[in-house]
Amino acid sequence: MKTGTEASSSGTEQRLLEAAGEVFAEYGYRAATVRQICEKAKANLASVNYYFGDKDGLYLAVLRYLHTNATDIYPPSLGLQPGANAEDRLHAFIRSLLHRLLSEGRPNWHIKLAARELIEPTPALDVIVDEAIRPLSQELESIIVELLGLETNDEIVRLCMLSVVSQCGFYHHSRAVISRLYPAQNFGAADIERLARHVTQFSLSAIKSLSMKTKAETE
Amino acid sequence: MKTGTEASSSGTEQRLLEAAGEVFAEYGYRAATVRQICEKAKANLASVNYYFGDKDGLYLAVLRYLHTNATDIYPPSLGLQPGANAEDRLHAFIRSLLHRLLSEGRPNWHIKLAARELIEPTPALDVIVDEAIRPLSQELESIIVELLGLETNDEIVRLCMLSVVSQCGFYHHSRAVISRLYPAQNFGAADIERLARHVTQFSLSAIKSLSMKTKAETE
DNA sequence: GTGAGTTTAATACAAGTGTTTTAAACGTAT
C-alpha cells in the first residue's frame, strides 16, 4: 500500500489531484463527492482512499499541490519590473488579480479554491493565508505605502489595501448577482480590462486624496 | 394535513421558519440538515415535511418569509431623511450595511442568508435580486449620481456603486482571512464605525475625483 | 518465468441524509 507524501508520478495520483482541485473549487469541500472526483479522474472509487487515506487527506494534498505550484497564484509578472512607479504597479496588480479571478479557463481552479477557502474556511486556511495571501497583501501594502507617502499609519494602509482587493474579489464571488442586476454585463477579456481600469482609477483617486488629507493634518 | 401558504400561527411553523433561517444562513442550504433545524426549533423531525412538503419547500418559505419582513433588510432608516445631502446619505448607507453584515447578533440571519445566496446561488436568487438587492442598489446609484453630478454615464455609476458595496461585502465574507491577517482586528460596534468612516471617505474621494475628471473631459 | 510488492477494480459496509408511514395526542364543534 502506498503512503506518505512523496510524489510518485503514478498517473492516477496526478489525475486525482487535478480532478479534485477542479471539483473542490467548483462545489466546495462538503458538496464535492469522492465518486464525482474519481469519475472525472477516470480512477477507481477506492483510489482516493489508497493514495490519500481519506477525503480530508485528498483535500490537504490538493492544497499542498496548489501551494507547490504557487507561482500560478502568485506570478512574478504581477508586479511589473520592480523599478516601475507605484501607479503602474497598482494597475498591474489589479489587472492580474482580476484576470485570475474572472477568467473562465479550465485550469484556474487554483484561485477559485483559495477564494472558496476565504469564504468558507477549513483548518487549512491558516497555511493558505500565511503562504499565499500574506505575500500578496504585503506587496499591495508596499505599493500603497508608496502612494500614500511617508506620513501615514499602518491602519490606513491596511484599510486601503482591503478596499482595493475587496473590489476585485467582489466581481468574482458575486458574479451571479451582477449578471442578474445587469444582464448586459459580460466578463470577456476586454471587460476585465475595463474593470481593471476603473478599480485602479477609483482606488488611486481615493488613496491620493487620503494622502493629501493626512499631509494636511500633520502640517 | 396542513398545506398551502397561508400563515397559520401554529407556533411550530413560525419556530421552524426562524430556526431554518438561522441554520441555512449559517451552514448553507446543502450542509444544513432538517434534523438540525427541527432540533433548534424544538419540533419533530417530520414537521418540516408536514408544513413545507420538503426541505426545498422550507427553504423557499424562508426566503419568502425573509422578503415579507423585508423592512429588516431594507430599513427606512437607511437613507436618513430624504432631504439629507448625498454625502451623509452615502455614509448612512454604508454604516447601515456594514452593521447588518458584521453584527454578531442572533436575529440577523436575514442578510447573511442573502449574502450566501449571492455567493452560492440557488434558483431563488432571482427573486432575491429583484425584490431585495435591486432596490438597495438603485438607492445607492441615485446617491452616486447625485455625487457625480449630471454629466456622467450609466456605466460609471454602476462601477462606482459596485465599488462601494464590494468594500462592505468583503468584510462580511472574508472575515476569516482578515482575522488571520490582522489578529488584532476586531469587529465591535466601534470598529464597524471606523470601518464605515473609512469606506465612506475612500469612496467619496474616488467619486468626487471621477466627477471632476468627467467634467473636465466634457468641457 | 516466478514471485513479492504495487496498483487497480469491484463490492460491501456503516453512518447520515431527506422522506414516508403509522399511530398517538390534541382541539373543537356538535
Place this chain on the structure above:
DNA sequence: ATACGTTTAAAACACTTGTATTAAACTCAC
C-alpha cells in the same frame, strides 16, 4: 361526551456518502 380534522410524535425506509475489504491485474527485479 363524542367524533372528526389537525397537529405532534416515533420509527422506518430509501438513498447517498465516505470508507473498508477483498481479490484480481500489473510491474519488475531475480
